[in-house]
Amino acid sequence: MVEEGPGQDDGLPPDARLDRLEQRLAEAQQREAIRTGHKPASDASEQLGQKVLATLIGGLLGGGLIGWALDRLFGTWPVLFLTLLVLGTASGFWSIIKMSNAQTKKDR
Structure with missing residues (x-):
């Protein structure tokens, strides 16, 4: 056999x-x-997801850190921190919306 x-x-x-x-x-x-x-190599969807995550976290941390530093400098504790945290979050979301619109136009 x-x-x-x-x-x-x-x-x-x-x-x-x-x-x-x-x-x-x-x-x-x-x-x-x-x-x-x-x-x-990572595919385009993975790269876009990482870019979206980095943009959102960057907006949150950037606004928070700058607001915290300005509040310590001027002695206005929660006012600038909260204001810039909200503005950083809004700018992060705005950038994500622009990225998704650009990706949609690119796919057409």
Whole structure:
């Protein structure tokens, strides 16, 4: 009785074997990329999501920090902090809206 080679299944149609080979090759490439420290490039949706998150956090932190510093400088504790925190949040959301509108126009 002759044994089959590794990973071969003659009961499958040829297309399924090729698909399985391509899948195993992609898995091997991912393992190699992790081993060597090269990560696969992120797609456009992931990049847009990271940009949106950074914009929102930047608006919140920027407004809060500037408001806190000005309040300490002028001695008007919560007034400038809250005002600039709200303005930073609003500017963050405004930037996100502009990004989404630009992405929508780009997709058309």
